[in-house]
Amino acid sequence: MNEVKVNLKDNSYRILVEPGILDQAGALVKEAVAAKNAVIITNNSLNRLYGQRVAAGLKKAGINCHVLAIPAGEKEKCLARASYLYDKLVKLRVDRKTAILTLGGGVIGDLGGFIAATWMRGLPFVQLPTSLVAQCDSSIGGKVAVNHSHGKNLIGAFYQPKLVLTDPEVLKTLPKAELTAGLAEVIKHGIIADERFFRYLEKNLDSFLRLDLEVMTKVVTANCRIKAGVVARDEKELGLRAILNYGHTFGHAIEAAFQYRVRHGEAVAVGMVGAAYLARRRKLIDEAEQNRIVNLIDRAQLPLVAVIARKLIKKHLLYDKKISDNQVCFILIVKIGAVTIENGISWDFIDKIVGEFFLKRSPALRQISSN
Ligand SMILES: NC(=O)c1ccc[n+]([C@@H]2O[C@H](COP(=O)([O-])OP(=O)(O)OC[C@H]3O[C@@H](n4cnc5c(N)ncnc54)[C@H](O)[C@@H]3O)[C@@H](O)[C@H]2O)c1
Ligand SMILES: [Zn+2]
The missing domain is CATH 3.40.50.1970 (Rossmann fold)
Structure with missing residues (x-):
């Protein structure tokens, strides 16, 4: 056991x-x-x-x-x-x-x-x-x-x-769409805390999607270990536990912009891709690392982009409690398996990223769809 x-x-x-x-x-x-x-x-x-x-x-x-x-x-x-x-x-x-x-x-x-x-x-x-x-x-x-x-x-x-x-x-017996949506948080745990687990997912994702029981058991156990580790260090979310919100700043804004007619996991998937893009634009990670994240999310059959009016994203990002004095708080990756909480990103910079990222319309990229 x-x-x-x-x-x-x-x-x-x-x-x-x-x-x-x-x-x-x-x-x-x-x-x-x-x-x-x-x-x-x-x-x-x-x-x-x-x-x-x-x-x-x-x-x-x-x-x-x-x-x-x-x-x-x-x-x-x-x-x-x-x-x-x-x-x-x-x-x-x-x-x-x-x-x-x-x-x-x-x-x-x-x-x-x-x-x-x-x-x-x-x-x-x-x-x-x-x-x-x-x-x-x-x-x-x-x-x-x-x-x-x-x-x-x-x-x-x-x-x-x-x-x-x-x-x-x-x-x-879980519906396929629910399994896929859940994978967003699974991948998130690898990104924020455990490169080895991320590599395990890269190797075994297809078996997971085929419902291989041994792989599913390993993935679930590893996830519990990662989340339990974070929670044990910050039970009441006073600090570190915030890293579990990786991908959720954009993710929450996307959910709100789609009036909650999208799955949370799908919005978080796009949010994680956006946050990886933001980290690369701030030169925290290189393109190869960004691509590993995007590829894994793509292989999990999760969306990579959401086409939303820039104004709408801005409205919902500004609504988010992570914003004060025109400074935005973002959880950003420094490498796969390690993140940093950045408080002082200027709104102008985020706005630029939103313009570049959310307006990307390409038939090759899986888009978010409302359900
Ligand atoms: N407490 C926390 O820390 C925390 C963290 C993340 C999410 N949440 C909350 O969790 C909720 C979302 O949870 P969810 O994604 O599990 O959605 P859910 O509980 O609505 O379950 C999704 C669907 O799957 C069905 N289902 C569940 N297990 C099944 C199984 N084994 N076989 C067949 N059908 C099955 C359910 O009946 C339901 O229709 C949200 O309310 C969210 O706020 C809480
Ligand atoms: Zn979540």
């Missing part, structure tokens, strides 16, 4: 990555949280695929278990749905020792984690992430949240799980 420890003093926990681990959830949850009762929060389709299997395993281990399944979709990550779930917890007479298990992608993990963090000031919580985004990103680090009409993830907390059980085998 692959084990990654998230070292956070009293809040430390283990991430276990293993094909088929969902079938061992009963014993592993029992060991980690010593709960007699559990509530599994999931969505309807994942309940059909895996929920009953996990529930059966828990019951076999002597844990009394209820499944709360909700519809799928980002719009469910809201206070109204949280309120509906609180009502269900009341009906189930949940007490402070009941464990909350989240079985799903980032939506279920964030929403279920938010329920666990807030109900009775905190219930023990175990993540069972099922999408690539959830396995490599959202289940690690304890950020839980629901959205507000004013913006994503505005209502939330830092609340660490007691255990994360990650089964790479379930990625075989």
Whole structure:
């Protein structure tokens, strides 16, 4: 079994990555949280695929278990749905020792984690992430949240799980577009922190896309290790954890410009290409290094450019909280595997880059498409 420890003093926990681990959830949850009762929060389709299997395993281990399944979709990550779930917890007479298990992608993990963090000031919580985004990103680090009409993830907390059980085998049922979108964050982790892992991806990406279980397990484990390493050094995002936002300054502006009708991963992919271009224009990396990044993103079947009016990108970049006094904060690569946080880039320079980069229209480059 692959084990990654998230070292956070009293809040430390283990991430276990293993094909088929969902079938061992009963014993592993029992060991980690010593709960007699559990509530599994999931969505309807994942309940059909895996929920009953996990529930059966828990019951076999002597844990009394209820499944709360909700519809799928980002719009469910809201206070109204949280309120509906609180009502269900009341009906189930949940007490402070009941464990909350989240079985799903980032939506279920964030929403279920938010329920666990807030109900009775905190219930023990175990993540069972099922999408690539959830396995490599959202289940690690304890950020839980629901959205507000004013913006994503505005209502939330830092609340660490007691255990994360990650089964790479379930990625075989994940829709292809979700797998590809998840690869953007996977590639990001290589770029910001681990050149060796980036090289592994260059060598094994095709096997990953063919759903080779051994490669998927290695990729997910390596990702957990990288993200856990960053989180352990900066749990509450006061400094270093910001490097996880690589590609996200442009990425968020692209998402907003497309009125959130694009996948987050696709916007981040274009954002990473843009940030690599920016790093080369500032002479931090050379063309060969930039090309390695662009090629890997391209091979992952992610878009490389987004054609958006310059004015629109500017509007949304200026809206971003990373901008103050006409100075922009960007996470930039100094080489693959190492980044720097640059605070003092002038807006004029960024504007020039935006002009050069976002107006690139070429049939040879895969463009972002709204969904
Ligand atoms: N907390 C964090 O640190 C963090 C980090 C990144 C993203 N997020 C959040 O995560 C959310 C996005 O997560 P996501 O990309 O996983 O989207 P998602 O949770 O909506 O899942 C995508 C789709 O895939 C389906 N799915 C998931 N696993 C499956 C499987 N194994 N087989 C078949 N279908 C499966 C889901 O039902 C859903 O329809 C956003 O709300 C984002 O804000 C949070
Ligand atoms: Zn992201």
